Amino acid sequence: MSEQAAQPRFPVESGCPDAFQYMHPSYIKNYGNWAYHDRPRPGVLHHVAKSGDQVWTVRVGTQRQLGPYEINLLCDIIDKYADGYVRFTIRSNMEVTVTDEKKVAPLIQAFEDAGYPVGGTGNSVTMISHTQGWLHCDIPGTDASGVVKSLMDELYDEFVNETMPNRVHITTSCCQINCGGQGDIAINVQHTKPPKINHDLVANVCERPSVVARCPVAAIRPAMVNGKPSLEVDEKKCICCGACFPPCPPMQRITPSWRSGLVASTPMHAANPCSTNWSLPAYPTIRHAGRKSPTS
Numbered sequence: 001m002s003e004q005a006a007q008p009r010f011p012v013e014s015g016c017p018d019a020f021q022y023m024h025p026s027y028i029k030n031y032g033n034w035a036y037h038d039r040p041r042p043g044v045l046h047h048v049a050k051s052g053d054q055v056w057t058v059r060v061g062t063q064r065q066l067g068p069y070e071i072n073l074l075c076d077i078i079d080k081y082a083d084g085y086v087r088f089t090i091r092s093n094m095e096v097t098v099t100d101e102k103k104v105a106p107l108i109q110a111f112e113d114a115g116y117p118v119g120g121t122g123n124s125v126t127m128i129s130h131t132q133g134w135l136h137c138d139i140p141g142t143d144a145s146g147v148v149k150s151l152m153d154e155l156y157d158e159f160v161n162e163t164m165p166n167r168v169h170i171t172t173s174c175c176q177i178n179c180g181g182q183g184d185i186a187i188n189v190q191h192t193k194p195p196k197i198n199h200d201l202v203a204n205v206c207e208r209p210s211v212v213a214r215c216p217v218a219a220i221r222p223a224m225v226n227g228k229p230s231l232e233v234d235e236k237k238c239i240c241c242g243a244c245f246p247p248c249p250p251m252q253r254i255t256p257s258w259r260s261g262l263v264a265s266t267p268m269h270a271a272n273p274c275s276t277n278w279s280l281p282a283y284p285t286i287r288h289a290g291r292k293s294p295t296s
Helices: 025-029 068-081 101-113 144-154 156-160 199-205 208-214
Strands: 034-041 044-049 054-061 086-088 093-098 170-173 185-191 220-225 228-233 274-279 286-289
Touching: 054 101, 068 086, 068 101, 093 101, 144 156, 144 170, 144 185, 199 228, 208 220, 208 228
Parallel strands: 170 185
Antiparallel strands: 034 044, 044 054, 054 093, 086 093, 185 274, 220 228, 274 286
16 A cells, blocks of 8 residues: 555545535536526526526425434435435525426425425525524524524415515524624514523632623623622623523523423523514614514
8 A cells, every 4th residue: 555545535624515526417517508597487497508408496495404304305305206416505495406397396296295385586585594593502592493483484475486576585593693694684583681690600610701701792790799709790781692601501591480492401591581673774673572482
Protein backbone atom coordinates (compact mmCIF):
# COMPACT_ATOMS: atom_id res chain seq x y z
CA MET A 1 0.00 0.00 0.00
CA SER A 2 1.44 3.35 -0.98
CA GLU A 3 1.98 6.08 1.57
CA GLN A 4 -0.66 8.24 -0.12
CA ALA A 5 -3.27 5.48 -0.01
CA ALA A 6 -2.58 4.91 3.68
CA GLN A 7 -3.52 8.49 4.54
CA PRO A 8 -7.17 8.86 5.56
CA ARG A 9 -9.33 11.10 3.40
CA PHE A 10 -10.98 13.80 5.48
CA PRO A 11 -14.37 15.13 4.35
CA VAL A 12 -14.76 18.70 3.20
CA GLU A 13 -16.90 20.37 5.85
CA SER A 14 -16.98 23.90 4.45
CA GLY A 15 -18.80 25.47 1.54
CA CYS A 16 -21.88 24.23 -0.28
CA PRO A 17 -22.41 20.49 -0.68
CA ASP A 18 -22.15 18.95 -4.13
CA ALA A 19 -25.70 19.06 -5.52
CA PHE A 20 -24.95 16.97 -8.60
CA GLN A 21 -24.62 13.72 -6.67
CA TYR A 22 -28.34 13.73 -5.86
CA MET A 23 -29.63 15.56 -8.93
CA HIS A 24 -32.04 14.00 -11.40
CA PRO A 25 -30.18 12.77 -14.54
CA SER A 26 -32.26 15.07 -16.77
CA TYR A 27 -31.12 18.09 -14.74
CA ILE A 28 -27.49 17.02 -15.05
CA LYS A 29 -27.81 16.38 -18.78
CA ASN A 30 -29.39 19.77 -19.50
CA TYR A 31 -27.66 21.84 -16.83
CA GLY A 32 -27.44 25.44 -18.05
CA ASN A 33 -29.28 24.64 -21.30
CA TRP A 34 -32.92 25.29 -20.51
CA ALA A 35 -35.17 26.98 -23.05
CA TYR A 36 -38.04 28.03 -20.78
CA HIS A 37 -40.17 26.97 -17.83
CA ASP A 38 -43.78 27.44 -16.78
CA ARG A 39 -46.28 26.33 -14.13
CA PRO A 40 -49.05 24.02 -15.45
CA ARG A 41 -50.83 24.22 -12.07
CA PRO A 42 -50.06 25.38 -8.52
CA GLY A 43 -47.29 23.29 -7.04
CA VAL A 44 -45.93 22.00 -10.36
CA LEU A 45 -42.95 23.40 -12.27
CA HIS A 46 -42.38 22.45 -15.94
CA HIS A 47 -38.92 22.90 -17.48
CA VAL A 48 -38.15 22.48 -21.17
CA ALA A 49 -34.54 22.11 -22.30
CA LYS A 50 -33.04 23.24 -25.60
CA SER A 51 -32.52 19.58 -26.39
CA GLY A 52 -36.28 19.04 -26.19
CA ASP A 53 -36.18 17.16 -22.88
CA GLN A 54 -38.95 18.01 -20.42
CA VAL A 55 -39.13 17.59 -16.65
CA TRP A 56 -41.94 18.21 -14.20
CA THR A 57 -41.26 19.07 -10.57
CA VAL A 58 -43.93 18.61 -7.90
CA ARG A 59 -43.48 20.74 -4.77
CA VAL A 60 -45.03 19.24 -1.65
CA GLY A 61 -45.18 20.92 1.73
CA THR A 62 -43.86 19.05 4.75
CA GLN A 63 -43.42 19.77 8.42
CA ARG A 64 -39.84 20.79 9.19
CA GLN A 65 -39.50 18.22 11.96
CA LEU A 66 -39.81 14.94 10.05
CA GLY A 67 -39.61 11.68 11.93
CA PRO A 68 -38.75 8.20 10.58
CA TYR A 69 -42.42 7.41 9.85
CA GLU A 70 -42.95 10.55 7.76
CA ILE A 71 -39.66 10.17 5.88
CA ASN A 72 -40.35 6.52 5.04
CA LEU A 73 -43.90 7.34 3.96
CA LEU A 74 -42.80 10.15 1.65
CA CYS A 75 -39.89 8.16 0.21
CA ASP A 76 -42.19 5.20 -0.49
CA ILE A 77 -44.50 7.51 -2.44
CA ILE A 78 -41.57 8.97 -4.37
CA ASP A 79 -40.18 5.52 -5.22
CA LYS A 80 -43.58 4.22 -6.33
CA TYR A 81 -44.95 7.18 -8.29
CA ALA A 82 -41.84 9.16 -9.33
CA ASP A 83 -38.25 8.54 -10.43
CA GLY A 84 -36.75 8.28 -6.93
CA TYR A 85 -35.14 11.74 -6.86
CA VAL A 86 -36.05 14.42 -4.32
CA ARG A 87 -34.59 17.59 -2.87
CA PHE A 88 -35.51 19.82 0.06
CA THR A 89 -35.97 23.55 -0.40
CA ILE A 90 -34.82 26.10 2.17
CA ARG A 91 -38.43 26.25 3.43
CA SER A 92 -38.65 22.49 4.06
CA ASN A 93 -40.67 21.69 0.95
CA MET A 94 -39.85 18.56 -1.01
CA GLU A 95 -39.43 18.86 -4.77
CA VAL A 96 -39.94 15.60 -6.66
CA THR A 97 -38.91 15.41 -10.33
CA VAL A 98 -40.37 13.20 -13.07
CA THR A 99 -39.75 13.06 -16.83
CA ASP A 100 -43.14 11.62 -17.75
CA GLU A 101 -46.12 13.96 -17.56
CA LYS A 102 -48.42 11.00 -16.92
CA LYS A 103 -46.78 10.51 -13.52
CA VAL A 104 -47.63 14.00 -12.26
CA ALA A 105 -51.33 13.52 -11.44
CA PRO A 106 -50.92 10.14 -9.62
CA LEU A 107 -47.97 11.57 -7.67
CA ILE A 108 -49.99 14.60 -6.54
CA GLN A 109 -52.92 12.38 -5.59
CA ALA A 110 -50.68 10.10 -3.54
CA PHE A 111 -49.22 13.04 -1.61
CA GLU A 112 -52.65 14.54 -0.94
CA ASP A 113 -54.07 11.18 0.15
CA ALA A 114 -51.21 10.97 2.66
CA GLY A 115 -52.09 14.43 3.99
CA TYR A 116 -49.34 16.47 2.34
CA PRO A 117 -50.41 19.53 0.30
CA VAL A 118 -48.95 20.36 -3.09
CA GLY A 119 -48.39 24.08 -3.73
CA GLY A 120 -46.13 26.93 -2.70
CA THR A 121 -45.40 28.20 -6.22
CA GLY A 122 -46.22 31.49 -7.92
CA ASN A 123 -48.37 34.01 -6.08
CA SER A 124 -48.98 31.88 -3.03
CA VAL A 125 -48.08 31.88 0.65
CA THR A 126 -44.94 29.79 0.86
CA MET A 127 -44.26 27.27 3.59
CA ILE A 128 -43.30 29.14 6.75
CA SER A 129 -39.59 29.18 7.55
CA HIS A 130 -39.12 28.73 11.28
CA THR A 131 -36.68 27.75 13.97
CA GLN A 132 -36.59 24.24 15.38
CA GLY A 133 -37.63 25.54 18.77
CA TRP A 134 -37.14 23.31 21.78
CA LEU A 135 -35.83 20.38 19.74
CA HIS A 136 -32.86 22.43 18.60
CA CYS A 137 -32.22 25.57 20.61
CA ASP A 138 -31.40 25.97 24.30
CA ILE A 139 -32.63 29.56 24.52
CA PRO A 140 -36.33 30.06 23.75
CA GLY A 141 -39.14 30.13 26.26
CA THR A 142 -41.63 29.38 23.46
CA ASP A 143 -41.77 26.91 20.58
CA ALA A 144 -42.30 28.22 17.04
CA SER A 145 -43.26 24.81 15.68
CA GLY A 146 -46.72 24.82 17.26
CA VAL A 147 -47.41 28.35 16.01
CA VAL A 148 -46.37 27.36 12.48
CA LYS A 149 -48.72 24.38 12.54
CA SER A 150 -51.62 26.61 13.59
CA LEU A 151 -50.78 29.24 10.97
CA MET A 152 -50.41 26.81 8.09
CA ASP A 153 -53.73 25.17 9.02
CA GLU A 154 -55.32 28.58 8.46
CA LEU A 155 -53.24 29.34 5.34
CA TYR A 156 -53.76 25.98 3.63
CA ASP A 157 -55.83 27.41 0.75
CA GLU A 158 -53.30 30.20 0.21
CA PHE A 159 -50.53 27.58 -0.07
CA VAL A 160 -52.22 25.25 -2.56
CA ASN A 161 -53.57 28.08 -4.76
CA GLU A 162 -51.92 31.04 -6.52
CA THR A 163 -54.44 33.70 -5.55
CA MET A 164 -52.28 36.21 -3.65
CA PRO A 165 -51.38 39.60 -5.18
CA ASN A 166 -47.73 38.54 -4.98
CA ARG A 167 -45.56 35.81 -3.50
CA VAL A 168 -45.60 35.94 0.31
CA HIS A 169 -42.77 34.66 2.53
CA ILE A 170 -43.47 34.25 6.26
CA THR A 171 -40.92 33.45 8.96
CA THR A 172 -41.23 32.76 12.68
CA SER A 173 -38.79 32.66 15.56
CA CYS A 174 -38.91 31.50 19.19
CA CYS A 175 -37.16 34.49 20.76
CA GLN A 176 -36.14 38.05 20.00
CA ILE A 177 -32.41 37.66 19.54
CA ASN A 178 -31.59 34.93 17.02
CA CYS A 179 -33.59 33.33 14.23
CA GLY A 180 -36.34 34.58 11.96
CA GLY A 181 -36.81 37.80 10.03
CA GLN A 182 -35.99 36.50 6.54
CA GLY A 183 -39.40 37.12 5.05
CA ASP A 184 -42.07 39.59 4.04
CA ILE A 185 -43.84 38.95 7.36
CA ALA A 186 -41.74 38.03 10.40
CA ILE A 187 -43.60 36.57 13.38
CA ASN A 188 -41.84 36.52 16.73
CA VAL A 189 -43.30 34.14 19.33
CA GLN A 190 -42.45 35.89 22.57
CA HIS A 191 -42.56 34.73 26.19
CA THR A 192 -43.68 37.57 28.47
CA LYS A 193 -42.63 36.63 31.99
CA PRO A 194 -39.13 37.27 33.40
CA PRO A 195 -37.24 34.39 35.06
CA LYS A 196 -37.80 33.44 38.67
CA ILE A 197 -34.45 32.94 40.39
CA ASN A 198 -33.77 30.11 42.82
CA HIS A 199 -31.18 31.99 44.87
CA ASP A 200 -30.19 28.92 46.89
CA LEU A 201 -28.75 27.23 43.79
CA VAL A 202 -27.14 30.10 41.87
CA ALA A 203 -23.82 30.09 43.73
CA ASN A 204 -23.35 26.33 43.29
CA VAL A 205 -24.59 25.97 39.70
CA CYS A 206 -23.99 29.19 37.79
CA GLU A 207 -20.91 31.04 36.63
CA ARG A 208 -22.33 34.47 37.26
CA PRO A 209 -20.12 36.49 34.86
CA SER A 210 -21.17 34.21 32.00
CA VAL A 211 -24.84 34.68 32.85
CA VAL A 212 -24.46 38.46 33.00
CA ALA A 213 -22.66 38.48 29.65
CA ARG A 214 -25.29 36.24 28.05
CA CYS A 215 -28.13 38.73 28.50
CA PRO A 216 -28.60 40.70 25.24
CA VAL A 217 -30.11 43.75 27.00
CA ALA A 218 -27.92 43.88 30.14
CA ALA A 219 -30.87 43.15 32.42
CA ILE A 220 -28.94 40.79 34.75
CA ARG A 221 -26.41 41.84 37.35
CA PRO A 222 -24.67 40.19 40.35
CA ALA A 223 -26.29 40.52 43.75
CA MET A 224 -26.01 39.21 47.31
CA VAL A 225 -29.21 37.53 48.54
CA ASN A 226 -29.48 36.14 52.07
CA GLY A 227 -25.74 36.39 52.38
CA LYS A 228 -25.11 34.26 49.28
CA PRO A 229 -23.78 35.40 45.89
CA SER A 230 -26.65 35.39 43.41
CA LEU A 231 -28.17 37.36 40.53
CA GLU A 232 -30.98 39.84 40.05
CA VAL A 233 -33.03 40.79 37.01
CA ASP A 234 -34.14 44.26 35.99
CA GLU A 235 -37.64 43.34 34.86
CA LYS A 236 -38.07 46.67 33.07
CA LYS A 237 -35.22 45.73 30.73
CA CYS A 238 -35.87 41.99 30.45
CA ILE A 239 -37.24 40.87 27.07
CA CYS A 240 -38.00 37.33 28.32
CA CYS A 241 -35.90 35.68 25.62
CA GLY A 242 -34.62 32.80 27.74
CA ALA A 243 -30.92 33.27 26.99
CA CYS A 244 -30.04 33.22 30.70
CA PHE A 245 -31.41 29.74 31.33
CA PRO A 246 -28.79 27.54 29.57
CA PRO A 247 -25.80 28.84 31.56
CA CYS A 248 -27.86 29.09 34.75
CA PRO A 249 -30.81 26.67 35.20
CA PRO A 250 -31.82 28.32 38.50
CA MET A 251 -32.98 31.27 36.33
CA GLN A 252 -36.30 29.47 36.01
CA ARG A 253 -39.05 30.55 33.66
CA ILE A 254 -42.08 28.79 35.02
CA THR A 255 -45.70 29.57 35.69
CA PRO A 256 -47.19 27.17 38.26
CA SER A 257 -50.65 27.26 36.68
CA TRP A 258 -49.65 25.89 33.29
CA ARG A 259 -46.84 24.08 31.53
CA SER A 260 -46.48 22.93 27.95
CA GLY A 261 -46.85 19.16 27.64
CA LEU A 262 -45.51 18.64 24.13
CA VAL A 263 -41.75 19.00 24.16
CA ALA A 264 -41.09 20.72 27.46
CA SER A 265 -38.78 18.93 29.83
CA THR A 266 -37.47 21.75 32.06
CA PRO A 267 -39.14 24.42 34.21
CA MET A 268 -37.94 27.09 31.80
CA HIS A 269 -40.10 25.70 29.02
CA ALA A 270 -43.40 27.20 30.03
CA ALA A 271 -45.08 29.86 27.97
CA ASN A 272 -47.96 31.36 29.89
CA PRO A 273 -48.70 34.01 28.96
CA CYS A 274 -47.20 34.54 25.52
CA SER A 275 -47.71 37.05 22.75
CA THR A 276 -47.00 37.27 19.06
CA ASN A 277 -45.35 40.18 17.28
CA TRP A 278 -46.04 40.59 13.57
CA SER A 279 -43.42 42.60 11.71
CA LEU A 280 -44.35 43.89 8.26
CA PRO A 281 -41.87 46.14 6.41
CA ALA A 282 -43.18 49.68 5.85
CA TYR A 283 -46.08 49.10 8.24
CA PRO A 284 -46.39 49.77 11.99
CA THR A 285 -45.69 46.77 14.18
CA ILE A 286 -48.85 44.84 14.99
CA ARG A 287 -48.94 43.21 18.41
CA HIS A 288 -51.42 40.48 19.13
CA ALA A 289 -51.72 39.03 22.64
CA GLY A 290 -54.06 36.54 24.12
CA ARG A 291 -53.15 33.01 23.02
CA LYS A 292 -52.55 31.12 26.22
CA SER A 293 -50.29 28.55 24.58
CA PRO A 294 -48.24 28.64 21.37
CA THR A 295 -49.21 25.05 20.78
CA SER A 296 -52.89 25.20 21.63
